[in-house]
Amino acid sequence: MRSKEKVRRLVYEILSVLKEGKHEGPQGARVIAKELQKRGFHIGDRAVRYHLKHLDERGLTKKRGSLKGRIITEKGEEEVRNDLVGERVGFIVGKIYELIYKMNYDLESGKGKIVANLSLLNSEKIEESLKIMKEIMKKGYAPSPLVKISNEGESVGKTKVPEGKVGIATVCSVTIDGLLIGEGIPVTPRFGGLLEIEKGKPNRFVDAIAYQGSSLDPLEVFASKKMTSYLNVLEKGSGRILANLRDIPASARAEAIEIIDRAKGNDLNGVLDIGAPAEALFGLPVEVNRVGIVVVGGINPAIAVEERGIEIETKPLEEILDISEMRHIQEFV
């Protein structure tokens, strides 16, 4: 590494430490130095203090009142988001694994934490939106019919619902990956894609982006390019929805099928197909000794609402929620 790259990297790591620990209040140079050492940077307290001073000057960190230590500013968080794109190419995969690691859902008892997407919309649109979501869920184009609805001021995971808004949390498709990993099956996210539905049946992927090579969430790309057509799917049985492909070792196929079957009984589903070893699924390739699994996108219900012209802001892979907080959408609409 050139020396300039080295300093940039160190600054990035300092900001990352502050960002990750921001809920615990200001952090001092000693704590930061210790955390950096865990990550492989051998640097003392004094050097950290030197960098913090520069970060203060750049408005990326600041002191809070008379407390010792620093907190990260909004500008600092933006800097972390933008820096080191090389790490963020594949960033989505890192984020998926991080969330899965925080899950503790137990198939036996049906209790524990799952990964959720969060949508925020104007509260007067809630009923209309839930009706559309329910239709998508009924067709099996969402991984679960469970939702959590939160009113303004209430908290959903780490988010507080803003004034005039309502929050709808839905089950994210990586929850299925989490169930498999929880049983010891290594899962690798491969592609996010646009899946064509023909006469009520999934036909083929018409576009796809690899999770590993992208700093953007592939499904979010297709959604924001307005390439989906849920209303056609609902009205005519044919159209385009979001789905993704992951793969597992071929030898884990039978166990995976069993887990997926058990999950269905707990309202966790959305699996469209499980391939044979190295078999392409809906046109997407699967490597030798691997078995592909296609699951519908967790944001399908929310993007369908958007397609109906309702303003809705959707954050995929956003929260870790206890499934006991969620209810079947039929209880609401």
Add this chain to the structure above:
Amino acid sequence: MRSKEKVRRLVYEILSVLKEGKHEGPQGARVIAKELQKRGFHIGDRAVRYHLKHLDERGLTKKRGSLKGRIITEKGEEEVRNDLVGERVGFIVGKIYELIYKMNYDLESGKGKIVANLSLLNSEKIEESLKIMKEIMKKGYAPSPLVKISNEGESVGKTKVPEGKVGIATVCSVTIDGLLIGEGIPVTPRFGGLLEIEKGKPNRFVDAIAYQGSSLDPLEVFASKKMTSYLNVLEKGSGRILANLRDIPASARAEAIEIIDRAKGNDLNGVLDIGAPAEALFGLPVEVNRVGIVVVGGINPAIAVEERGIEIETKPLEEILDISEMRHIQEFV
């Protein structure tokens, strides 16, 4: 392959043959069977005729008048575009190589064919658009200041400019790759990304998508998500433009630098940096024994026009043009 996948593949290949040969008029079963054999499908005339009959019924192929053989319909072309996404993941790379193979530009004489992007816009907006394009080109954020302007009814490569429109062809950044490949240096397209410019200097990639894992053109994704900010770059010296990273064998570095230097003298440029072996460029990783080269996106001038609120339709990687048809933009504005 499951038998259903096999038939789908064969049908796709028949349609591909018809699509590629459509400018030569209807093609008969015998010609198609021969072409399929070249591609590794051992199938006779009779079997091809059987499939053509079904394709006719589905509206994907048709006869033309009393002529023997079939032509592909618009619906058939759409089918080819949508089918086999597995092949189209990395499709952009295939298309790039195909275009480069058709180049024959000679650095010595400054003559021959290069790869161009094509933009179409309303003819009354031509002057305003050219002014913006010129500014972007002057700053060095396009691979060349050369353009070809075509009026309605005129042909640019394979495109005829529609009524009321004007066409502006600009040099595509893969022309630089073509120059290197022409001299025997194997080039691999890696990432298309969003490059942050700070105070007039390229600073870092803030987002990127790998060419190999995508069925969409990465630069087109960032452009359509309106993530660029050319007007800030022009007015304040800081903003975000499109650029891409390719790599070459480390041992070819010195020769590549020489070729790139010679190309500059011929108004072909846009290279922002050439790395050391395995050195990350603007935050994007480069593999061991490879050297990265970052080139500005050829569609930058056109997307800047779009950002100024002018309706413009831009097709990247669209045409093969003789450079003698192109003029320096200063001759027009």
